[in-house]
Amino acid sequence: MVLSKACTYGMLASLYVAKETTRENEYVSIRLMSDELNISFHFLTKILQKLTKAGILISLKGPNGGVALSRAPKLITMLDIVIAIDGPNLFTECLLGLPGCGSQKPCPVHEKWASAREDLRIMFQGKTLADTSHDVEALNLRLSLPKADS
């Protein structure tokens, strides 16, 4: 509904990296991640490239290579991931898609929508990768996609 498929996969991948690197501080294998999350290898590498470009992940080539978080997971929010993959449009665009809509020139639903999209932004900004990853472990939340979807 609100996020692209690439973006939701990017969140799952980042949570997976956060989870794996708390155990051993090494690079996470992309092949293994693809198998465990049931996300196609090709699609996953494309998403990881975006996260690397945005400075959220770092990557290492070679047989022991893979990806790792570029900084402590408490310093990465879900909002960083949304913006890295989908861009900031969700939090800036007019609901009706009218160019130039803003507080100076509001469209008829501007005020209501501005407050709703701010709630969305706060939701993503309020969840760090550290908190979210902790919840996933502690509450055994879903991380892998169903096999048929891969």
Added chain:
Amino acid sequence: MLLSSSCRYALRASIYLAQQPEGKFVATKEMCASLGISFHYLIKIMQKLNKHNLIQSERGTKGGIRLARAANSIFIKDIIETIEGESFFTKCVLGFPNCGAPDECALHKEWVAVKGNLIVFFSETSLAYFSDNDRMNDMNQEFVSALLNK
């Protein structure tokens, strides 16, 4: 981007119809020109709205399109559901099928709260909100002209 382009145009077209004198059929060509979309695209969107009894169309020289009922009984939520599909408001933010306790995703709790507010906004805002001339007059006039080509 929360809504697809078709959905944004469906909303803009519905707002346009709500601005017309009640019961008046608006020529399709006039609507296309005012909304800045192609005849083919408008018709595709209008067919969907017609199927869900949100608009009515009539052939002939005095024909055209009008809202199927009073603007205060058609809500933004009706239009969004018609265009985006009924699952729009039930989907998991991370895209998991059947997300919910006990098998929920990492953002489920936060998403349910934010989504609830969004649904309230969409289901409380009827098209009558846009047929209120005082409200439209309060809006930036340049903007209203862009929306309704007045």
